[in-house]
Amino acid sequence: MLIAFSxxxxxxxxxxxxxxxxxxxxxxSVLAEQKLAEHFPGGAGSPVIVVxxxxxxxxxxTAFAGTDGIDADTxxxxxxxxxxxxxxxxxxxxxxxxxDAFATIDRVRDAVHAVDGADALVGGNTAVNKDVQxxxxxxxxxxxxxxxVVVLLVLALLLRSIAAPVILLITVVVSFAAAIGIxxxxxxxxxxxxxxxxxxxxxxxxxxxxxxxxxxxFLMTRVREESIRFGTRRGALIGLAATGGVITSAGxxxxxxxxxxxxxxxxxxxxxxxxxxxxxxxxTIIVRSVLVTALNLDIGRHIWWPSQLAQKHDVPDDExxxxxxxxxxxxxx
Numbered sequence: 001m002l003i004a005f006s007x008x009x010x011x012x013x014x015x016x017x018x019x020x021x022x023x024x025x026x027x028x029s030v031l032a033e034q035k036l037a038e039h040f041p042g043g044a045g046s047p048v049i050v051v052x053x054x055x056x057x058x059x060x061x062t063a064f065a066g067t068d069g070i071d072a073d074t075x076x077x078x079x080x081x082x083x084x085x086x087x088x089x090x091x092x093x094x095x096x097x098x099x100d101a102f103a104t105i106d107r108v109r110d111a112v113h114a115v116d117g118a119d120a121l122v123g124g125n126t127a128v129n130k131d132v133q134x135x136x137x138x139x140x141x142x143x144x145x146x147x148x149v150v151v152l153l154v155l156a157l158l159l160r161s162i163a164a165p166v167i168l169l170i171t172v173v174v175s176f177a178a179a180i181g182i183x184x185x186x187x188x189x190x191x192x193x194x195x196x197x198x199x200x201x202x203x204x205x206x207x208x209x210x211x212x213x214x215x216x217x218f219l220m221t222r223v224r225e226e227s228i229r230f231g232t233r234r235g236a237l238i239g240l241a242a243t244g245g246v247i248t249s250a251g252x253x254x255x256x257x258x259x260x261x262x263x264x265x266x267x268x269x270x271x272x273x274x275x276x277x278x279x280x281x282x283x284t285i286i287v288r289s290v291l292v293t294a295l296n297l298d299i300g301r302h303i304w305w306p307s308q309l310a311q312k313h314d315v316p317d318d319e320x321x322x323x324x325x326x327x328x329x330x331x332x333x
Contacts (some may be wrong), residue, residue: 008181069104231314251284
């Protein structure tokens with residue numbers, strides 16, 4: 001079921017939001033921007049800036065003005081004629097925070113970079129926002145794998161196993177994917193959000209993986225302690241009984257805390273609060289209490305491979321109750 005829900009990720013459009021799409025409620029600044037767009041070119045208040053070598057100013061201007069998406073009549077050189085550095089401005093024909101404007105920035109860069117000896121650079125608010133989104137996408141591809149590797153190493157050192165950390169990491173990833181998949185469907189079809197900020201996947205991943213691993217550590221360290229004494233099956237049941245209430249209570253508290261973010265009129269924070277709250281509930285109620293414990297029971301002692309604990313068989317049931325009862329009582333007190 002978790003894997004099925006994770007396919008909802010295809011509905012998550014995390015390519016950034018326009019100013020209008022960034023708020024859950026109507027804002028005066030957005031209304032003013034819309035009114036300006038009715039009477040002036042979309043990018044009039046946020047021009048594209050090009051800086052190049054002074055001697056190449058005219059050639060750069062020609063390339064700049066000839067770019068699709070730029071109002072050619074607005075392109076002009078702002079710097080003095082004899083200046084060693086040429087400063088040019090041009091107006092976008094589309095809204096400066098739109099995807100069309102980002103595509104225009106790419107075309108402008110291609111055009112002015114083709115001018116020999118110009119060493120042209122393209123800036124402005126639209127170019128900055130586009131580069132920030134590109135950097136966010138690059139961060140996702142770099143930071144997420146690093147986090148997973150670090151978490152795997154920490155779990156391996158803590159549990160003295162390879163199989164258990166790999167299995168636990170898979171459950172965390174599946175839980176995250178399901179939370180984002182469900183959230184994406186809710187964002188689009190219930191809340192009516194147009195998309196998500198480009199940094200949303202990374203923030204949600206960091207929160208959910210950090211919290212999920214915490215709960216894994218709480219549960220599995222106790223399971224390992226009990227498995228040393230009673231074997232994996234009894235250890236899993238005692239560990240769940242001892243830590244389940246604490247983990248579930250902590251999950252509800254955290255979910256309620258992050259849900260408070262949804263009351264803010266900013267789409268990014270509302271989406272982040274909803275996704276993290278949902279992910280925490282999935283993690284505490286389903287993944288930690290059901291999935292991880294079921295995997296412990298199904299895989300048995302082999303989950304501790306390659307440590308010596310993988311060779312320990314379960315203590316017979318008739319030898320367990322008194323010892324388990326005593327141990328559980330002492331831990332609760």
